[in-house]
Amino acid sequence: MGEACEVNGYYSVMEAPKCNGDVQAHQMELRRQCCWYEEEIDVDLRWSFALNSVLHTGASEYQDITLLDTKHFGKALIIDGKMQSAEADEFIYHECLVHPALLYHSNPRKIFIMGGGEGSTAREILKHRSVEKVVMCDIDQEVVDFCRRYLHANREAFRNQKLRLVINDARLELAESREKFDVIVGDLADPMEGGPCYQLYTKSFYETIVKPKLNADGIFVTQAGPAGVLTHKEVFSSIYNTIKHVFKYVQAYTAHVPSYGDTWGWVMASDQPILLDAKQIDKRIEERILGELLYVDGRSHLSSTIMNKCVYNSLIKETHVYTEENARFIHGHGRAYCH
Incomplete structure (x- = not known):
């Protein structure tokens, strides 16, 4: 079982894949699985972005604030867990x-x-x-x-x-x-x-x-x-x-x-x-x-x-x-x- 990482009050624990003997492939699979931003669009619909890193998180009197470095859209500003804007578009x-x-x-x-x-x-x-x-x-x-x-x-x-x-x-x-x-x-x-x-x-x-x-x-x-x-x-x-x-x-x-x-x-x-x-x-x-x-x-x-x-x-x-x-x-x- 993997470790949980909490960002902006939301967290998930992901189970690590079983090692098949290929250490490099195993590590690549871990990296592929472990860095994602996920937005719930509806009760049965989610939209996910692979991340390079979480650049910053914080909270104000009114809302939670996160800056992500996404692989596909560059830097992305997230307010209260909702995408506000992304560098690419x-x-x-x-x-x-x-x-x-x-x-x-x-x-x-x-x-x-x-x-x-x-x-x-x-x-x-x-x-x-x-x-x-x-x-x-x-x-x-x-x-x-x-x-x-x-x-x-x-x-x-x-x-x-x-x-x-x-x-x-x-x-x-x-x-x-x-x-x-x-x-x-x-x-x-x-x-x-x-x-x-x-x-x-x-x-x-x-x-x-x-x-x-x-x-x-x-x-x-x-x-x-x-x-x-x-x-x-x-x-x-x-x-x-x-x-x-x-x-x-x-x-x-x-x-x-x-x-x-x-x-x-x-x-x-x-x-x-x-x-x-x-x-x-x-x-x-x-x-x-x-x-x-x-x-x-x-x-x-x-x-x-x-x-x-x-x-x-x-x-x-x-x-x-x-x-x-x-x-x-x-x-x-x-x-x-x-x-």
Whole structure:
């Protein structure tokens, strides 16, 4: 029997294979078995990553934090046992979250990020020449400090003079702010039961706090959870329908994120029409953005707004409105284990 290795409160004991006389093969088999991160997607479905090592673990007042070095996706940030981003493909999530909203806006200057402690959302926003001020409000100082220390790709964003970092509840910070913003970005953790974020997906929050803090031509965008054929009814369709009750123009779009093992969804909304064709989007990318985007361009964004028949039908038929009393939650947690 192997030894148990506990990471973030989850642990597993794995039985060592019997030695067949080939010591080297036996050792390779042990290494193959003993270093994995495992995320429970559903009660009968798990998603696993082979690890090189567990780089760091810690816990804040609000959540558990782990940084893993995975064999397939590079460094991966895990919050409360759920994959937040991986080095190899985080650009897909963050480009999709940020750039469509800022490109559709005529002149985005002031941006508010709800969450975003990792720094990647701020990094993408700061690529836009027009941006003058970014307020990033995350509730968890330990997560921000952790990401500043370990996620080297975002160090320049944290040092940028345009970035104002606030440690606070985004609901309270927005409610008390005297400023209005051109774009408000919801880079929040998934709504999980008992988690700190689910109230920031509710109709009352969008209606009484987010919308009043947008300028007249302002745009709101939020990550909206898994959007695959088998997972889009967890929260994606509900978040979309909820935002439709608050804003006049609403656009849902999706992209596959390999490290999530699923298609992911975002919802963008405004009281002004959200209309650009592919050539207009590409022109704005060329004129406005410093550097080159890796994922988003005009054609890819417009194609991402076209849902397959299954998801499309669910979106138009959804009746659930997300409230504090009638919330939906995403299932699952994760664990890293070693022999």
